[in-house]
Amino acid sequence: MADIVLDHVTKRFPDGRLAVDDASLSITDGEFVILVGPSGCGKSTTLNMIAGLEDITTGELRIGGKMVNDLAPKDRDIAMVFQSYALYPHMTVRKNMGFALALAKRPKDEINRKVEEAAQVLDLTEHLDRKPAQLSGGQRQRVAMGRAIVRSPKAFLMDEPLSNLDAKLRVQMRTEVSRLQNRLGTTTVYVTHDQTEAMTLGDRVAVLRSGRIQQVGTPTELYSRPATVFVAGFIGSPAMNFVPATLEEGELRTPFGTITPDDRQRRLLEGWNGGAAGGRSLIVGARPEHFEDAALEQVKDRPGPRFTVTVDVLERLGSDSYAYFTVAGGRARAADLEELAHDAGTVDLASGDPQIVARLDAVSRIREGENAELWLDTDQLHLFDPDTGRNLDAPAAT
Amino acid sequence: MATIASTPGASTPGASAPGTTARGRRPSGERTALLGWSAANLLILGISLVPLLWLVSLSFKTPASITDGSFIPNEWTLENYRGIFGESLFTRALLNSLGIALISTVLAVVLGSMAAYAIARLAFPGKRLLIGLALLIAMFPQISLVSPLFNLWRQIGIFDTWIGLIIPYLTFSLPLAIYTLSAFFREIPWDLEKAAQVDGATPLQAFLRVIAPLAAPGMVTTAILVFIFCWNDFLFAISLTSTEQSRTVPAAIAFFTGASQFAQPIGSIAAAAVVITIPIIIFVLLFQRRIVAGLTSGAVKG
Numbered sequence A: 001m002a003d004i005v006l007d008h009v010t011k012r013f014p015d016g017r018l019a020v021d022d023a024s025l026s027i028t029d030g031e032f033v034i035l036v037g038p039s040g041c042g043k044s045t046t047l048n049m050i051a052g053l054e055d056i057t058t059g060e061l062r063i064g065g066k067m068v069n070d071l072a073p074k075d076r077d078i079a080m081v082f083q084s085y086a087l088y089p090h091m092t093v094r095k096n097m098g099f100a101l102a103l104a105k106r107p108k109d110e111i112n113r114k115v116e117e118a119a120q121v122l123d124l125t126e127h128l129d130r131k132p133a134q135l136s137g138g139q140r141q142r143v144a145m146g147r148a149i150v151r152s153p154k155a156f157l158m159d160e161p162l163s164n165l166d167a168k169l170r171v172q173m174r175t176e177v178s179r180l181q182n183r184l185g186t187t188t189v190y191v192t193h194d195q196t197e198a199m200t201l202g203d204r205v206a207v208l209r210s211g212r213i214q215q216v217g218t219p220t221e222l223y224s225r226p227a228t229v230f231v232a233g234f235i236g237s238p239a240m241n242f243v244p245a246t247l248e249e250g251e252l253r254t255p256f257g258t259i260t261p262d263d264r265q266r267r268l269l270e271g272w273n274g275g276a277a278g279g280r281s282l283i284v285g286a287r288p289e290h291f292e293d294a295a296l297e298q299v300k301d302r303p304g305p306r307f308t309v310t311v312d313v314l315e316r317l318g319s320d321s322y323a324y325f326t327v328a329g330g331r332a333r334a335a336d337l338e339e340l341a342h343d344a345g346t347v348d349l350a351s352g353d354p355q356i357v358a359r360l361d362a363v364s365r366i367r368e369g370e371n372a373e374l375w376l377d378t379d380q381l382h383l384f385d386p387d388t389g390r391n392l393d394a395p396a397a398t
Numbered sequence B: 001m002a003t004i005a006s007t008p009g010a011s012t013p014g015a016s017a018p019g020t021t022a023r024g025r026r027p028s029g030e031r032t033a034l035l036g037w038s039a040a041n042l043l044i045l046g047i048s049l050v051p052l053l054w055l056v057s058l059s060f061k062t063p064a065s066i067t068d069g070s071f072i073p074n075e076w077t078l079e080n081y082r083g084i085f086g087e088s089l090f091t092r093a094l095l096n097s098l099g100i101a102l103i104s105t106v107l108a109v110v111l112g113s114m115a116a117y118a119i120a121r122l123a124f125p126g127k128r129l130l131i132g133l134a135l136l137i138a139m140f141p142q143i144s145l146v147s148p149l150f151n152l153w154r155q156i157g158i159f160d161t162w163i164g165l166i167i168p169y170l171t172f173s174l175p176l177a178i179y180t181l182s183a184f185f186r187e188i189p190w191d192l193e194k195a196a197q198v199d200g201a202t203p204l205q206a207f208l209r210v211i212a213p214l215a216a217p218g219m220v221t222t223a224i225l226v227f228i229f230c231w232n233d234f235l236f237a238i239s240l241t242s243t244e245q246s247r248t249v250p251a252a253i254a255f256f257t258g259a260s261q262f263a264q265p266i267g268s269i270a271a272a273a274v275v276i277t278i279p280i281i282i283f284v285l286l287f288q289r290r291i292v293a294g295l296t297s298g299a300v301k302g
């Protein structure tokens, strides 16, 4: 077991492509860190550099306090679980799991003992003498995990290990991974696309965007205090709603109505010296759960704007409902948002008025296609600079 | 071996299922097609097998009945076989053929694997040039090389030696080997090699213990192709050898003489031809399955 430190690590591919740009990340011993970000943002490249499968262009990588930039993968004592599992098809499950130990020339009975222990943990005992081709997807995934854990390595690296499983199995394996990491206490770096995995599995989450680490923090921190529009839009499902706003006479004019900032927001706005051109426009972000049906008892006496919209679609999930509607006032514009739309595949929708999602209490009587009055909890609003994409509330550049 | 056996078995039901339903739906059209295909196959089989069978028949005929024109010998004899195995001209040539072809095959597969692996896995300057050059060499007319090689070999003293034949065989079989092998290597998921490296394998260990076993079908295929090429070669064998020391069977057959000066050695030639066809048939029958079976199934999510 060991800590992993990325110290201003940069990766430039021979073709000139900058895949990881000046990434610094310090992972303590036994910590479970998640790397998330849209496709092509450099997650796998980061992981491969830690494993030693890709060279580091500049910067330093330290594992257990030792600089390992020039160490071959085999000398780093790190185990990796691949998205494709990469099981050796010509070997039985037993051989697959014991391969690393066999290469390390460990005695046969020790290999057998360790493999059987791991098989026990992963419920693979009865499959030990079968080939990968004869296993189901979930079983193959477990073999891939087993291959990593038999070695008791310094760290686990996992590159989207669950993304090939169907939804149900993924949930099951997610808890499995979590249980396993708790039990072994091995430092783990885990790459995922999946919101839920990112929020539930890790001690800390690092959000990447085009090769740069945007923010590192606990899932709660990322959710409640996103440093940039990008992080705010990426973390959370359904995603945060963004609308443009202007600051006039100390008040925020938004498509939801005029909002009087509270003390915290006033301080932030005063500290903010306007956009690049001294402009007074900014982006307001509101999470779906910060809206509520204005008719409900619990919001009756609370301050905040009330506004009437036509609900286009209403999804009743039983525990709560999602209301989809549009507001006039145009779309919030920022480079981050465009990239998010790209990643979500909604680029072509990016014209006209923005669609807003509100999560309402299940008891709400609002009906699809009808007008409804909604209320917005302004205490929870996030304010972003449209030019830099930074949250006004974020500590100066991380 | 379980995977090899199970893979074709597992894929067959899936592959044949649509065919079965189609047959159920349109029985008459399907039947006509089946008949047509069978007829075409039989025709092709006949055309390719008749000369071979004729050769076999000739090899069992007595010298007197060689020219009688009957397909099935009237009088069976093993005399032709006895004759060629009694002569050092043939037995020594058989030994040369085996030795030269086997050595060339092993060298071509080993060297070809390395080159093909590099081509499939590494980005290095001049890669396209290398591939182009290999293709060019494979297309080169062999006859144009014969006389320069003849002179060169005599000067450097490898005329009429095993090595003198192995070198030109490698020249023409290596491009072939590189081509077939790199296709096989490309099929093997790169992740497997990364996994092996992370598991603690050196690049050589990763190649020998993970990649090579998976590329085995490709290596066997290549080996068979190269072996057949070397085994069948007549041009280099006749031009670059002069004595029994290194003459291979195809060349030696040309030196067969009849029992008397005027007797035709047709029977012996036929017998020799049959003998040298046997290893090829055995090879192909033996490895047919391996060539077809894809070993990589199950490596990644299916």
Ligand SMILES: Nc1ncnc2c1ncn2[C@@H]1O[C@H](COP(=O)(O)OP(=O)(O)OP(=O)(O)O)[C@@H](O)[C@H]1O
Pocket: A013, A014, A015, A017, A018, A019, A037, A038, A039, A040, A041, A042, A043, A044, A045, A046, A193
């Ligand atoms: N060998 C390479 N040569 C050049 N560019 C590369 C190479 N490998 C990856 N890249 C580029 O580097 C960037 C980061 O790739 P990477 O595989 O790390 O993305 P990722 O975050 O893992 O994406 P995904 O979620 O789709 O797996 C991509 O834009 C990719 O095109």
Ligand SMILES: [Mg+2]
Pocket: A043, A044, A045, A159
């Ligand atoms: Mg990736």
